[in-house]
Amino acid sequence: MVEAKLGRPRSEATRHAILRAAAGLVDEIGYANITTTAIATRAGAGKQTIYRWWRAKSSVIADAVVEGYLRLPSADVAVTGSLEDDLKAWLHVTVQVMNDAATGPMVRALAAAASDDAAQATALWDHLTGPLHRDLLNRLERGQHAGQLSAAVDSAAIADALLGTVLFRLLAQAPNPARLDGIVDAVLGASRPAG
Amino acid sequence: MVEAKLGRPRSEATRHAILRAAAGLVDEIGYANITTTAIATRAGAGKQTIYRWWRAKSSVIADAVVEGYLRLPSADVAVTGSLEDDLKAWLHVTVQVMNDAATGPMVRALAAAASDDAAQATALWDHLTGPLHRDLLNRLERGQHAGQLSAAVDSAAIADALLGTVLFRLLAQAPNPARLDGIVDAVLGASRPAG
DNA sequence: CGCATTACGAGACGGAGTGTCTCGATAGTC
DNA sequence: GACTATCGAGACACTCCGTCTCGTAATGCG
Numbered sequence: 001m002v003e004a005k006l007g008r009p010r011s012e013a014t015r016h017a018i019l020r021a022a023a024g025l026v027d028e029i030g031y032a033n034i035t036t037t038a039i040a041t042r043a044g045a046g047k048q049t050i051y052r053w054w055r056a057k058s059s060v061i062a063d064a065v066v067e068g069y070l071r072l073p074s075a076d077v078a079v080t081g082s083l084e085d086d087l088k089a090w091l092h093v094t095v096q097v098m099n100d101a102a103t104g105p106m107v108r109a110l111a112a113a114a115s116d117d118a119a120q121a122t123a124l125w126d127h128l129t130g131p132l133h134r135d136l137l138n139r140l141e142r143g144q145h146a147g148q149l150s151a152a153v154d155s156a157a158i159a160d161a162l163l164g165t166v167l168f169r170l171l172a173q174a175p176n177p178a179r180l181d182g183i184v185d186a187v188l189g190a191s192r193p194a195g
Numbered sequence: 196m197v198e199a200k201l202g203r204p205r206s207e208a209t210r211h212a213i214l215r216a217a218a219g220l221v222d223e224i225g226y227a228n229i230t231t232t233a234i235a236t237r238a239g240a241g242k243q244t245i246y247r248w249w250r251a252k253s254s255v256i257a258d259a260v261v262e263g264y265l266r267l268p269s270a271d272v273a274v275t276g277s278l279e280d281d282l283k284a285w286l287h288v289t290v291q292v293m294n295d296a297a298t299g300p301m302v303r304a305l306a307a308a309a310s311d312d313a314a315q316a317t318a319l320w321d322h323l324t325g326p327l328h329r330d331l332l333n334r335l336e337r338g339q340h341a342g343q344l345s346a347a348v349d350s351a352a353i354a355d356a357l358l359g360t361v362l363f364r365l366l367a368q369a370p371n372p373a374r375l376d377g378i379v380d381a382v383l384g385a386s387r388p389a390g
Numbered sequence: 391c392g393c394a395t396t397a398c399g400a401g402a403c404g405g406a407g408t409g410t411c412t413c414g415a416t417a418g419t420c
Numbered sequence: 421g422a423c424t425a426t427c428g429a430g431a432c433a434c435t436c437c438g439t440c441t442c443g444t445a446a447t448g449c450g
Contacts, residue, residue, distance in 0.1 A: 007425025008417045014427075035407060046428040051409060105310050111366050112307025115227075115300055118368045125367035154377025161378050164359030171306050171362065172320035173313045182349025183356050187381050202396025203446040209398075230436060241399040246438060 010053075017043040018050060022060045023069035027102065031061065031109035058113035062120050065110060066127050072107070073097050077135045083143035084188055090136070091162065091180045098170045107170060129167075133159050149188060158187050205248075212238040213245060217255050218264035222297060226256065226304030253308040257315050260305065261322050267302070268292050272330045278338035279383055285331070286357065286375045293365045302365055324362075328354050344383060353382050 021043035025034045036057050040047045054060045064070050075093040078086045098104055107128070114121035133156075140155035149155070165183055216237035220229045231252050235242045249255045259265050270288040273281045293299055305323070309316035328351075335350035344350070360378055 006419060006423075008427070010426070011417095036409080037407075040428090044428080046430080047409080048411080048429090049427065052426080057408080108306055108310035111303055112310075115303035115307075121366070121368045129363075129367070153381045154374060157374040157377030158381045160363065160374055161356040161360050161382065164361070164363035165356050166359070167363050167366065168324075168355060168359035171309075171316070172324070173309075173316045174320070179349060179352040179355055182352030186348045186353045187356065201394075201448065203398070205397065206446095231438080232436080235399090239399080241401080242438080243400090243440085244398065247397075252437080 014043070014045050014049060015053070018045055018060065019064045019067060019069050021045075023064045026061060026064070026070060026106055026109075030105055031113065032105075034061070059117075059120070061110070062114055062117075062124050066120075066123050068127070070106075072128050072132065073103060074132050074135065077139040079139065079142065083139070083146075083148040084184055086139060087136075087162065087184045087188070088181050090139075091166065091184065092177055094132070094166050095169055095177060095180065098166060099173070104170055104173065111171075129163055133163055136162060161187060209238070209240050209244060210248070213240055213255065214259045214262060214264050218259045221256060221259070221265060221301055221304075225300050226308060229256070254312075254315070256305070256308055257312075257319050260319050263322070265301070267323050267327065268295075268298060269327050269330065272334040274334065274337065278334070278341075278343040279379060281334060282331075282357065282379045282383070283376050285334075286361065286379060287372060289327070289361050290364055290372060290375065293361060294368075299365055299368065302362075306366075324358055328358055331357055356382055 018039060021039050022034070025038060025042065029038075034057065036047055036050055039045075039057070039060065040050055050060060054063065061070075075090055075097060077090045080086055098107065110124060110128070114124045136159040137155055140149060140158055143149040144151045144153075144155060162183070165180070213234060216234050217229070220233060220237065224233075229252065231242055231245055234240075234252075234255065235245055245255060249258065256265075270285055270292060272285045275281055293302070302323070305319060309319045331354040332350055335344060335353055338344040339346045339348075339350060357378070360375070
């Protein structure tokens with residue numbers, strides 16, 4: 001990890017251009033159709049410059065995600081009076097967003113791309129789902145402070161379950177929204193006050 | 196869908212050999228490293244025979260899943276007195292199984308393979324996770340009959356959430372088992388009797 | 391049986407893409 | 421100015437996909 005002191009230094013501008021080109025291509029033509037040549041051309045870089053710094057194409061795109069060049073479109077978790085309503089609304093909107101033409105294929109492809117490298121996969125999912133998880137957690141903890149949710153439950157675990165549900169639907173491409181409300185009902189406690 | 200009546204009929208043995216070869220190769224060298232030539236060679240078939248009946252390599256492998264040549268290793272859901280304990284035990288074992296050397300990469304690769312075709316993806320995930328979902332649902336409904344779980348909650352939704360959690364961990368390759376118990380706690384109702 | 395028809399195994403083939411290699415030029419350090 | 425590593429550009433060998441072409445095998449019809 002020691003930087004070389006001799007010779008021409010690595011161009012940070014080129015690095016940025018490559019990651020930016022990769023991210024743009026994922027958006028425009030989809031992960032599966034991207035070629036290294038296309039990334040290089042769009043970035044105004046040579047192919048060797050890519051392979052000098054990344055092991056493979058998938059690594060470039062994974063890096064683009066990890067460094068924030070590609071983000072999942074996220075829906076804000078509303079804060080109205082009802083935790084239950086807010087979570088249900090978030091679930092429906094998020095499932096809808098994930099099922100749109102661009103997002104679903106991208107996430108599925110990235111999941112496959114990261115499957116080579118466990119460390120990379122962890123970093124990638126962390127960056128993709130981290131913001132969503134954080135938003136959910138904030139709302140849940142606010143609900144706990146407001147007494148809408150028992151302080152004894154593990155709110156991070158609930159956020160896991162909700163995100164897991166969204167991802168499951170994303171992978172299975174089953175846009176049936178029928179059970180989404182049921183999940184929130186179950187997660188908030190079966191014996192909540194009747195609504 | 197009308198079968199031809201003239202000429203040599205399609206060999207069911209060859210069809211079986213091709214699907215069997217594809218399934219074996221997924222296990223042995225992983226989805227990403229499979230070539231159509233390798234499938235054909237291993238099956239003792241010609242490449243043209245594959246392309247005569249399947250559109251692409253991913254279709255062959257998806258078919259192998261749908262027809263049961265590839266299965267997710269499943270852990271039985273125990274039936275002891277405690278629904279809570281049974282679900283926690285199942286979650287831990289299942290996450291452990293999914294994290295083993297062969298299963299994780301296979302599922303991730305299949306997720307990518309199915310991303311081409313929405314209808315195929317639904318069928319594929321149905322066959323992969325269907326048995327697990329059914330087992331969970333059985334145990335949950337049994338718990339509802341035994342009064343361990345409110346009859347009002349959507350047990351299928353709970354099964355979704357538990358499976359979603361497992362898949363999320365599988366994709367993110369985060370083997371941290373800490374929150375698993377918390378998910379069961381949350382899902383079974385925050386206000387259950389203290390344990 | 392002979393003929394038409396379709397599937398079969400085998401493998402050659404063109405096209406596309408990957409990752410390596412080479413080139414002359416460039417941007418730093420000493 | 422010498423040295424060294426990176427730069428853009430693109431040629432290159434290699435692998436793989438999916439198509440095409442063989443000669444052969446299996447089935448129904450006359």
